[in-house]
Amino acid sequence: MDPAEVEFLAENEMVTIIPNFNYSKIFFIVDEVGPFRAGMPLRVPIWLAINLKSRQKCRIIPPDWMDLEKLEELKEEEIRSDYFCKVPSEYYIVITQLLLNVADGDIPRSEALRTIIKDIWDKRQGEITDFRRHVHKVRPILPNALDFLHRMQSVRPMALSQYAHASSSITPRSGY
Numbered sequence: 001m002d003p004a005e006v007e008f009l010a011e012n013e014m015v016t017i018i019p020n021f022n023y024s025k026i027f028f029i030v031d032e033v034g035p036f037r038a039g040m041p042l043r044v045p046i047w048l049a050i051n052l053k054s055r056q057k058c059r060i061i062p063p064d065w066m067d068l069e070k071l072e073e074l075k076e077e078e079i080r081s082d083y084f085c086k087v088p089s090e091y092y093i094v095i096t097q098l099l100l101n102v103a104d105g106d107i108p109r110s111e112a113l114r115t116i117i118k119d120i121w122d123k124r125q126g127e128i129t130d131f132r133r134h135v136h137k138v139r140p141i142l143p144n145a146l147d148f149l150h151r152m153q154s155v156r157p158m159a160l161s162q163y164a165h166a167s168s169s170i171t172p173r174s175g176y
Helices: 003-010 046-054 068-080 092-102 110-138 142-169
Strands: 014-019 042-045 058-061
Touching: 003 092, 014 046, 042 046, 046 058, 046 092, 068 110, 092 110
Parallel strands: none
Antiparallel strands: 014 042, 014 058
């Protein structure tokens, strides 16, 4: 997927806003949003929250996962783990960028959030680079190893039948 497609998908995620106007429900092709009541929290798609915020019609409440302490824990878990950890949202980087670009003043400690999201991204990119480097080193020997395993599997039935035949033809000696 290209970045525009990822951003499009991320903009369909829901976020809470506090509108500063009153309006009835808005009906969309897929869903409906509202009614809008001044001062009352409401869940809307990010694209609508961005539009309303740019027209100074609402305040955006950051998602629960966009808490600095939770992201610090995620970062520490990423550092400790040999594997990728579960991220709070499939589009967490794009959502963070979208919301911080429009609602920087609504989100507390926004610069620290930018930094920690970038740290998590950099850690993951480093792991991917290390993995690619490891695969690149192993790739030349992989065909030979797989060929050897295939030959071993093809010889195994014959070896088992010979072993079974040899063990059935051995008779114990008596007289000792």
